[in-house]
Amino acid sequence: MSTKTIAGVEVNLNDEGYMEDASQWTKEIGAEIAKEEGIELTEKHYELIEWIRNKVAAGEGLTIRGIGKSGVVNAKEFYGLFPGAPLKKATKIAGVPKPTSCI
Amino acid sequence: MKKLLILGAGTAGTMMANKMRKVLSRSDWDITIVDQYKTHYYQPGFLFIPFGIYNEQDVIKPKNDFFPVGVNVIFSAIEKVEADKNRVLLEDGISLKYDYLIIATGTRTAPEETDGLMGNLWYKDIFDFYTIEGAVALANHFKTWKGGKLVVNITELPYKCPVAPLEFVFFADAFFTERGLRDKVDITYVTPLPGAFTKPRATKMLGELLEQKNINIVPDYNIMEVDNENKKIVDFGGKEVPFDCLVTVPTNLGADFIETSGLGDDMNFVKTDKFTLQQVDHENIFVIGDASNIPTSKAGSVAHFAAEILEENLLCAIEGRELTAKFDGHANCYIETGYGKGTLIDFNYDTEPLPGSFPFPGLGPFGLLKITRTNHYGKLLFRWIYWHILLKGKDMPIESEMQMAGKKL
Numbered sequence: 115m116s117t118k119t120i121a122g123v124e125v126n127l128n129d130e131g132y133m134e135d136a137s138q139w140t141k142e143i144g145a146e147i148a149k150e151e152g153i154e155l156t157e158k159h160y161e162l163i164e165w166i167r168n169k170v171a172a173g174e175g176l177t178i179r180g181i182g183k184s185g186v187v188n189a190k191e192f193y194g195l196f197p198g199a200p201l202k203k204a205t206k207i208a209g210v211p212k213p214t215s216c217i
Numbered sequence: 218m219k220k221l222l223i224l225g226a227g228t229a230g231t232m233m234a235n236k237m238r239k240v241l242s243r244s245d246w247d248i249t250i251v252d253q254y255k256t257h258y259y260q261p262g263f264l265f266i267p268f269g270i271y272n273e274q275d276v277i278k279p280k281n282d283f284f285p286v287g288v289n290v291i292f293s294a295i296e297k298v299e300a301d302k303n304r305v306l307l308e309d310g311i312s313l314k315y316d317y318l319i320i321a322t323g324t325r326t327a328p329e330e331t332d333g334l335m336g337n338l339w340y341k342d343i344f345d346f347y348t349i350e351g352a353v354a355l356a357n358h359f360k361t362w363k364g365g366k367l368v369v370n371i372t373e374l375p376y377k378c379p380v381a382p383l384e385f386v387f388f389a390d391a392f393f394t395e396r397g398l399r400d401k402v403d404i405t406y407v408t409p410l411p412g413a414f415t416k417p418r419a420t421k422m423l424g425e426l427l428e429q430k431n432i433n434i435v436p437d438y439n440i441m442e443v444d445n446e447n448k449k450i451v452d453f454g455g456k457e458v459p460f461d462c463l464v465t466v467p468t469n470l471g472a473d474f475i476e477t478s479g480l481g482d483d484m485n486f487v488k489t490d491k492f493t494l495q496q497v498d499h500e501n502i503f504v505i506g507d508a509s510n511i512p513t514s515k516a517g518s519v520a521h522f523a524a525e526i527l528e529e530n531l532l533c534a535i536e537g538r539e540l541t542a543k544f545d546g547h548a549n550c551y552i553e554t555g556y557g558k559g560t561l562i563d564f565n566y567d568t569e570p571l572p573g574s575f576p577f578p579g580l581g582p583f584g585l586l587k588i589t590r591t592n593h594y595g596k597l598l599f600r601w602i603y604w605h606i607l608l609k610g611k612d613m614p615i616e617s618e619m620q621m622a623g624k625k626l
């Protein structure tokens with residue numbers, strides 16, 4: 115774990131750079147983490163981030179399938195917004211824990 | 218008369234029918250089990266069929282052979298659970314009342330979920346081995362196949378028996394080597410996971426094994442569609458993997474009636490308390506096996522360990538006591554690695570697969586995360602154990618709770 119000042123707020127990050135406390139998150143923090151990932155956040159990004167944060171707050175799991183059915187984006191658009199590893203990047207930027215895959 | 222109703226007579230449902238008939242008095246409790254099919258498949262055997270090690274006859278028996286005396290058996294498709302009315306509707310218009318319900322309807326493969334998967338090439342150059350039909354069709358295909366790009370693709374998480382596709386590529390390596398074709402067969406393992414498996418040590422060990430066997434891995438891959446014309450798969454990010462023979466593990470879904478009954482998540486797996494095995498919204502509904510959404514492997518061994526917990530908790534519920542048994546997510550999987558050898562992993566919700574020996578600390582005979590001949594015999598022996606001990610709900614000399622003794626941190 116480490117602490118880092120992002121967008122003027124001191125936040126705790128885990129070893130992989132995910133925020134430990136989702137309640138500290140602000141839009142500005144999201145934008146700054148996104149920049150490190152090479153992503154410029156748009157309205158669509160924020161809309162999806164809000165959907166993701168609500169899901170996590172409700173204790174529900176995140177999957178690409180679930181996001182594809184969110185009504186905000188489909189799976190392909192999700193990849194367009196967060197290229198490469200969308201679920202990992204989107205959660206990091208949204209200030210929520212990295213989804214664990216359990217099989 | 219009180220009524221216990223069990224939905225699904227696969228591995229888990231059959232086990233529970235046997236266990237509960239022993240402990241519930243026949244004068245007070247009526248037990249009924251429902252399934253749509255009369256044949257019981259030994260699914261772990263499907264893996265061996267494409268390579269000609271088992272044939273269809275080796276993996277089937279009539280379900281009726283495994284039910285105890287004193288259990289009503291109904292063969293019919295289940296249409297809906299009306300949880301607020303404590304009743305279940307069957308296809309042929311029958312409705313069944315229950316005091317307690319056990320859902321054990323497992324998971325099915327759903328190739329129709331991926332565009333193009335069931336196109337022109339389905340069962341010509343594209344196969345699954347999670348169904349008897351797919352496994353047999355693939356066995357026939359391999360008999361005359363001249364080689365090329367063999368791609369094994371996992372569509373989506375979660376899927377049952379998470380080690381089966383790895384075993385498949387290990388077997389394929391050995392099979393084509395023995396036939397003198399290995400230099401003509403290029404094997405690629407394409408997975409949505411970031412590596413060969415989920416947890417660090419097993420991922421490292423199995424990843425190295427892939428490398429040693431000259432099997433390519435494409436991680437973090439989420440398939441979007443199959444391009445039948447150009448024989449390639451395409452993922453949502455646009456990454457393409459060409460194939461000559463595609464072996465798919467299609468999306469795994471829970472039964473459709475779970476969705477229409479409002480009991481499941483977005484893949485129709487029943488929302489289940491991971492410790493008590495109770496459905497989250499209904500105290501008189503319990504869930505076991507692949508049908509549940511508990512965060513552990515969907516495997517027969519898990520269902521076996523969970524059965525003991527479920528038996529205890531169901532008795533608690535019936536007697537109006539607090540539920541005392543707590544499931545730890547224990548899973549125990551033999552992994553075939555080819556050439557008559559295998560490895561073994563043992564883990565639960567909190568502890569990743571670790572090296573060591575099993576079940577007796579220091580003695581084994583099985584080696585955890587080690588490749589040995591004995592582990593392979595363990596897997597072969599499992600078929601006998603499955604038919605004769607496991608399904609009948611008899612005890613095995615293995616604790617249902619995962620043990621740390623014998624493991625090295």
Ligand SMILES: Cc1cc2nc3c(=O)[nH]c(=O)nc-3n(C[C@H](O)[C@H](O)[C@H](O)COP(=O)(O)OP(=O)(O)OC[C@H]3O[C@@H](n4cnc5c(N)ncnc54)[C@H](O)[C@@H]3O)c2cc1C
Pocket residue numbers: 224225226227228229230251252253254259260261262263264293294295296321322323324346347348377378381472473474505506507508515516517518519520549550551
């Ligand atoms: C290729 C392969 C290899 C495997 N290898 C291993 C292994 O090595 N070790 C291991 O532990 N596990 C292994 N497994 C997994 C194991 O077979 C399953 O986890 C286990 O069978 C799950 O039991 P279950 O009772 O939950 O589901 P199932 O045994 O699948 O039973 C579900 C039952 O419900 C019935 N059903 C479903 N819907 C309805 C409906 N609407 N109406 C009526 N009936 C319905 C079905 O007909 C079926 O009989 C493997 C699986 C596969 C496919």
